[in-house]
Amino acid sequence: MDTVLEERKASIFAQELGCGGDGSSIGCERASVSGAVSQRACVYCGARVVLNPITDAFHIVHGPIGCASYTWDIRGSLSSGSDLYRNSFSTDLREKDVIFGGAEKLQRAIEEIVQEKKAKLIFVYATCIVGVIGDDIEAVCRQAEEKFGIRVIPVKAPGFSGTKSQGYKLACDAMMRLIRPHYDEKLKKCGVNILGDFNLAGEMWIIKNYFHRIGIPIVSTFTGDASYETLIKAPRAAINIVQCAGSSAYLAKRMEEEFNIPFFKVSFFGVEDTTNSILRVADAVGDAAAVKKAACFTTEERRKAESFLEIYRPHLTGRRAAIYVGGGFKAISLIRQFAEMGIKTVVVGTQTGKQEDYTVIRSLVDADTVILDDANPAELERFMRETKADILVGGVKERPLAYKLGIAFCDHNHERKHALGGYEGVVNFTREINLSINSPVWKYLKEA
Amino acid sequence: MLDATPKKITERRALRVNPCKTCEPVGAMYAALGVHRCMPHSHGSQGCCSYHRTFLARHFKEPAIATTSSFTEGACVFGGGSNLKKAVKNVFDIYDPDVIAVHTTCLSETIGDDINTYIQQMEIPEGKIVVHANTPSYAGSHIVGFGNMMSGFIQYLAEKKAVSNGKIGIFPGFVNPGDMREMKRLAGLMHGDYIMFPDTSGVMDAPNKGHYEMYPKGGTTIEEIRALGSVEKIFALGELTTKAPAIKLKEKCDVDFAALPLPMGVEATDQYIMELSHFLHTEVPESIEEERGQLVDIMLDAHANFYQKTAAIYGDPDTVLGLTAFALELGMVPKYVLTGTKNREFTKKAEALLAKFGANDCKAVDNGDLFELHQWIKNDPVDILVGTTHGKYIAKAEDIPLVRAGFPILDRYVHSYMPIVGYRGAMRLLELIGNALMDRQDRDAADEDLELVM
Numbered sequence: 001m002d003t004v005l006e007e008r009k010a011s012i013f014a015q016e017l018g019c020g021g022d023g024s025s026i027g028c029e030r031a032s033v034s035g036a037v038s039q040r041a042c043v044y045c046g047a048r049v050v051l052n053p054i055t056d057a058f059h060i061v062h063g064p065i066g067c068a069s070y071t072w073d074i075r076g077s078l079s080s081g082s083d084l085y086r087n088s089f090s091t092d093l094r095e096k097d098v099i100f101g102g103a104e105k106l107q108r109a110i111e112e113i114v115q116e117k118k119a120k121l122i123f124v125y126a127t128c129i130v131g132v133i134g135d136d137i138e139a140v141c142r143q144a145e146e147k148f149g150i151r152v153i154p155v156k157a158p159g160f161s162g163t164k165s166q167g168y169k170l171a172c173d174a175m176m177r178l179i180r181p182h183y184d185e186k187l188k189k190c191g192v193n194i195l196g197d198f199n200l201a202g203e204m205w206i207i208k209n210y211f212h213r214i215g216i217p218i219v220s221t222f223t224g225d226a227s228y229e230t231l232i233k234a235p236r237a238a239i240n241i242v243q244c245a246g247s248s249a250y251l252a253k254r255m256e257e258e259f260n261i262p263f264f265k266v267s268f269f270g271v272e273d274t275t276n277s278i279l280r281v282a283d284a285v286g287d288a289a290a291v292k293k294a295a296c297f298t299t300e301e302r303r304k305a306e307s308f309l310e311i312y313r314p315h316l317t318g319r320r321a322a323i324y325v326g327g328g329f330k331a332i333s334l335i336r337q338f339a340e341m342g343i344k345t346v347v348v349g350t351q352t353g354k355q356e357d358y359t360v361i362r363s364l365v366d367a368d369t370v371i372l373d374d375a376n377p378a379e380l381e382r383f384m385r386e387t388k389a390d391i392l393v394g395g396v397k398e399r400p401l402a403y404k405l406g407i408a409f410c411d412h413n414h415e416r417k418h419a420l421g422g423y424e425g426v427v428n429f430t431r432e433i434n435l436s437i438n439s440p441v442w443k444y445l446k447e448a
Numbered sequence: 449m450l451d452a453t454p455k456k457i458t459e460r461r462a463l464r465v466n467p468c469k470t471c472e473p474v475g476a477m478y479a480a481l482g483v484h485r486c487m488p489h490s491h492g493s494q495g496c497c498s499y500h501r502t503f504l505a506r507h508f509k510e511p512a513i514a515t516t517s518s519f520t521e522g523a524c525v526f527g528g529g530s531n532l533k534k535a536v537k538n539v540f541d542i543y544d545p546d547v548i549a550v551h552t553t554c555l556s557e558t559i560g561d562d563i564n565t566y567i568q569q570m571e572i573p574e575g576k577i578v579v580h581a582n583t584p585s586y587a588g589s590h591i592v593g594f595g596n597m598m599s600g601f602i603q604y605l606a607e608k609k610a611v612s613n614g615k616i617g618i619f620p621g622f623v624n625p626g627d628m629r630e631m632k633r634l635a636g637l638m639h640g641d642y643i644m645f646p647d648t649s650g651v652m653d654a655p656n657k658g659h660y661e662m663y664p665k666g667g668t669t670i671e672e673i674r675a676l677g678s679v680e681k682i683f684a685l686g687e688l689t690t691k692a693p694a695i696k697l698k699e700k701c702d703v704d705f706a707a708l709p710l711p712m713g714v715e716a717t718d719q720y721i722m723e724l725s726h727f728l729h730t731e732v733p734e735s736i737e738e739e740r741g742q743l744v745d746i747m748l749d750a751h752a753n754f755y756q757k758t759a760a761i762y763g764d765p766d767t768v769l770g771l772t773a774f775a776l777e778l779g780m781v782p783k784y785v786l787t788g789t790k791n792r793e794f795t796k797k798a799e800a801l802l803a804k805f806g807a808n809d810c811k812a813v814d815n816g817d818l819f820e821l822h823q824w825i826k827n828d829p830v831d832i833l834v835g836t837t838h839g840k841y842i843a844k845a846e847d848i849p850l851v852r853a854g855f856p857i858l859d860r861y862v863h864s865y866m867p868i869v870g871y872r873g874a875m876r877l878l879e880l881i882g883n884a885l886m887d888r889q890d891r892d893a894a895d896e897d898l899e900l901v902m
Contacts, residue, residue, distance in 0.1 A: 005542055032494055032518045034531045035538030042495020064554045064585035065464065066471025070499035072838070084452050086841070087819070092464035098558060098586050108462035116458055128493055128555040129586070132524060159493030160519035160555060377511065378542060381660050396502050400511040404660040446658045 013371040028373035042159030046167020053077035061090040063127030075414035131158030172251035183235035191217035196244030199224025203421035214293040246327030270337035317342030322389035328357020346387035408436035465819035469788030471585035472593030479597035480549035482646025484667030487545035488514040492553025550580040557584035579604040589789040598693035606677035608701035621686020625649035630867035677701035686766035712770025739871040755779040762835040763854035776805040790815040849884040
């Protein structure tokens with residue numbers, strides 16, 4: 001039995017298979033193959049993960065209960081204010097709603113929220129069957145906005161209407177809809193918006209703190225620890241920086257076109273990327289003092305991180321890592337970060353990486369490294385075994401698979417236990433990699 | 449935490465807040481994982497499959513394997529038939545299961561895909577099987593989906609033979625592998641020759657062998673499911689979940705069944721043992737008598753710590769009924785008893801239990817949610833919460849200890865390996881609840897009141 005389907009081979013770059021053999025490009029940004037155990041999610045999931053961290057919004061899932069229940073407090077996005085977003089609101093559509101339409105129920109659900117609580121912002125997510133039965137949620141949301149004088153923004157995200165990336169785009173459109181009325185071209189522009197960080201384990205706070213220390217104001221954050229009041233200030237920023245480009249580059253592009261806010265991509269994962277990102281932002285918007293402070297700050301932090309890594313490197317050098325993450329930017333940062341530890345990346349895959357991401361990835365890894373788009377467990381298993389990976393960095397579904405294979409694991413997704421961003425993140429990430437690779441429990445495992 | 453929950457209760461007819469249930473397909477996926485060498489297949493958008501696998505992986509800490517039809521816009525317009533056919537071919541080609549268990553989703557149900565016809569039309573390799581169940585997410589809950597997948601297997605596979613195979617069938621209900629093992633152990637001690645269906649033990653609690661097995665050795669085999677049609681009798685434990693598939697088997701193969709509660713606590717476990725004893729004509733062995741005696745002995749030792757303690761119990765219908773019964777046996781007051789699944793039978797049974805023990809001023813509801821439960825507690829608190837992980841917000845907000853039992857438990861380990869059914873499961877529950885109550889007593893005690901011996 002071959003573990004790789006013929007039609008999957010275009011999405012895999014592995015020397016021995018002759019996959020991607022023409023050396024040009026990898027098959028990505030396409031729908032999954034039916035019947036594959038894809039690790040990917042859907043349009044709704046993409047929209048929800050991006051908007052979910054907006055802390056004081058009511059996120060109403062318009063559909064049957066499942067989609068609300070699976071996304072109830074799904075990611076460890078922290079809040080410095082409201083914790084409203086950690087509740088689950090839905091219309092729990094039933095059979096008769098499917099037959100007679102669910103618009104009325106949605107309208108009533110919004111009313112039940114408004115009559116009880118002070119709502120400023122509601123997102124309404126339409127899931128699969130709402131897309132099929134055709135509830136006019138635009139109209140319901142518009143009427144509710146007029147009636148209650150609050151923002152009620154529809155996110156039409158039927159799961160089947162594309163890939164998870166399409167959901168990211170819908171989330172960005174929803175945010176533009178929220179902030180667009182607050183744009184005034186006469187506004188004096190100042191400060192930075194941070195896009196594409198979700199404040200998992202407080203990572204946004206770490207990044208904000210860096211800029212605070214070097215004297216660069218942060219205007220708004222998308223969407224980690226965001227609130228209605230902070231989001232609507234976004235059009236005033238002088239520049240946007242984008243971390244998770246897969247989810248938020250589109251928002252940055254729209255803000256550039258419509259608000260004249262230029263943007264560039266950053267990454268706060270690993271010493272090298274964090275340092276470069278801070279320096280670049282200081283150069284772009286800081287005064288001479290800020291640039292100088294940034295240089296001093298990063299030099300000092302880099303020195304500390306380097307002496308920390310020196311302690312751990314003997315325990316890690318020569319190990320081999322497999323990476324399977326959502327987007328391309330994170331994979332790129334992780335390859336660099338592993339290199340800083342002396343670990344070679346032997347397998348790298350993403351769920352939704354773009355062609356340009358894969359080009360960068362190929363420039364960073366050795367020729368024998370296996371690269372895959374939208375991998376399934378059988379492929380991951382095969383390539384991790386063949387490349388003798390010691391540790392897998394991935395998300396919740398990959399964790400038990402890694403353990404069964406006798407491979408160490410680190411969650412770099414929603415279930416991360418500690419902040420993995422910034423210099424603090426380098427310390428935490430290195431410790432997590434070390435504790436999993438060097439845990440005494442591996443001694444008790446039977447050899448395969 | 450949960451500052452948004454107001455004390456004042458207003459009527460809600462459209463809005464569901466903090467649900468105590470999830471959708472049918474995840475239950476179907478769990479049931480299908482309890483069949484040996486079976487690949488569960490989700491016929492819908494790929495998000496469904498991803499969410500269900502994540503949910504199961506978080507509860508069981510095991511790779512929950514399943515495939516998806518990966519619906520696109522085109523599939524919605526033209527039907528999902530070609531996606532399903534292609535998926536089935538791919539699944540057999542690459543993952544080589546013995547059986548594919550297809551369940552539907554709200555999407556494929558709404559566009560009206562006729563799975564049975566698709567299965568008739570598709571090419572299935574020699575010796576391989578495809579079955580299906582309808583699991584529309586807008587009806588029922590994960591509990592109903594679990595039962596529907598059982599019925600699906602029965603419909604496709606159960607065969608009535610001229611001669612009985614002399615076995616009994618045990619439907620364990622929506623419980624953990626640890627519970628299934630305990631039910632089987634007790635049936636074994638009663639000298640029962642049984643088929644358990646489904647059986648996720650050995651699948652969702654598979655040992656670490658240093659290599660990955662897509663199909664671990666556990667699970668009910670195809671042959672066993674076929675043989676269900678010729679067993680002497682079915683013991684449908686967790687009747688609110690398993691009565692429907694038992695009726696399906698009765699209709700198809702004329703197999704009698706006894707619909708029983710989950711064997712939780714003293715009386716319901718007695719009932720399970722006595723039904724087995726009566727039917728199998730076997731004496732209850734001393735080892736079971738001993739376990740029961742130990743349980744009662746412990747209950748007696750500890751009874752002062754439980755008496756009149758108030759509890760909120762929530763989760764899936766059969767599990768909640770079992771927990772409620774045992775709480776009552778311990779002398780506790782289950783002030784709030786709630787399930788998210790819509791099932792009037794649940795409320796009736798819960799009320800009957802409460803009445804039997806004279807527990808007045810207690811409230812039992814089906815089709816409820818945890819927001820509602822939180823509001824009740826805000827108005828009139830309880831000593832302890834017993835239920836699933838999602839109650840931890842209430843526990844934190846109201847500073848009430850929480851004992852985790854049921855599905856899902858997303859934030860602890862070991863729970864899926866250890867039973868809460870049978871006498872030994874009751875001992876474990878007693879220990880969990882007792883420790884939580886007594887830890888709280890220690891924590892709250894003034895220095896001078898801290899007791900060494902309790």
